[in-house]
Amino acid sequence: MPNLSQIMDTFKGKKIPDFTPVVPIYHTAAALGAGVTLKDYASNSSKMAETMLWAYNKFRFDGVQLTLGVGMEAEALGAKTEQAEKGLPTIKEHLLKDILKLKQLKIPDIKSAGRMPVFLEAVKIVQETIGRKAVVIPTVRGPLVLAGQLRGISDLMLDSYDNPDFMKELLDFCTELCFCYANSILENTGVRAIAFGEALCSPDFISPEFYKEIMAPFHKKLVQRIHAVGLEVAIIHICGNILPIFDTFYDTGFDTADIDAKTDLKTILKLNKASKKTLGLRGNIDPSWLFQAGESEVKEKSQKLLLEVGNNPWILSSGCDVPYGTPDANMSAMTSAAKK
Ligand SMILES: [Zn+2]
Secondary structure (H helix, E strand, C coil): CCCHHHHHHHHCCCCCCCCCCECCCCCHHHHHHHCCCHHHHCCCHHHHHHHHHHHHHHHCCCEEEECCCCCHHHHHCCCCEECCCCCCCEECCCCCCCHHHHHHCCCCCCCCCCCHHHHHHHHHHHHHHHCCCCEEEEEEECHHHHHHHHHCHHHHHHHHHHCHHHHHHHHHHHHHHHHHHHHHHHHHHCCCEEEEECHHHCCCCCCHHHHHHHHHHHHHHHHHHHHHCCCCEEEEECCCCCHHHCCHHHHHCCCEEEECCCCCHHHHHHHHHHCCCCCEEEEEECHHHHHHCCHHHHHHHHHHHHHHHCCCCEEEEECCCCCCCCCHHHHHHHHHHHCC
16 A cells, blocks of 8 residues: 555656556546536635545545636636636636726735635545545646736736836746745645646747746746745646756646646656656646546556556656546546556
């Protein structure tokens, strides 16, 4: 039986012989199986916790990951959100349509702002229930995604050309905000790992040069501070092919990197082996494939992946969020590939 320290060690980049933890990015999809509506999941902490505990018990995962969606932090700052039936709340109107408003934004009291209390309480319940045997991973948005949620993604991309000074000022604010959210989660729930969602840092959105020169220093500062206040495992999640920016993660100090399905696995494994500091790697089953594949195909693909990663510190997971409606049988098939 694996114990929590073996799970944590894998996330920190140490391979435990004959053991691969299974911790997929599986949250809203679990609501369907747990019989919880997404409206309840996103507004009621006991329902969110019930959903995650259902997934943990049903699929024998080694941990769970919770999120309240990309709009959570901006909502806590005052942005209005709306929620579709099969999704999490999203921002209706961006708070920084007018860049002059940045000066008026203040870091809120995170314990009472927007839906943060719902999220904090849900994470706390899950941590108290399973946190001694499994890793509980809340998701917060990284500085660039936060900036996108406040300013609007297309305006933010234009700012990077037209108004780089404003963009840096905004990123400073968002890095502070991200730290405060993560720190508040840490203080109020006792979790040992946090995932930082930075989809906008994908080479699909910004150039690798932009990531390395502009974003990586913000990430480094953030990770240093959050480690200093006691976080054990900082996970970076960037969608798409992250190979062009992967080497930066060693310097920024993240412990685990999520590897999406589009990234060339062989090269990543080679880089990680050759590095002095080894990262925990998590992935990389394509979530849209997982949604429509057959049970036996999922088991076969997961087993093949485990052979390929060999003695790398690997956590078996989807490369990105498991879509709502993914069959339970496919999640079971993934776990069974890793458990004897
Ligand atoms: Zn992703």
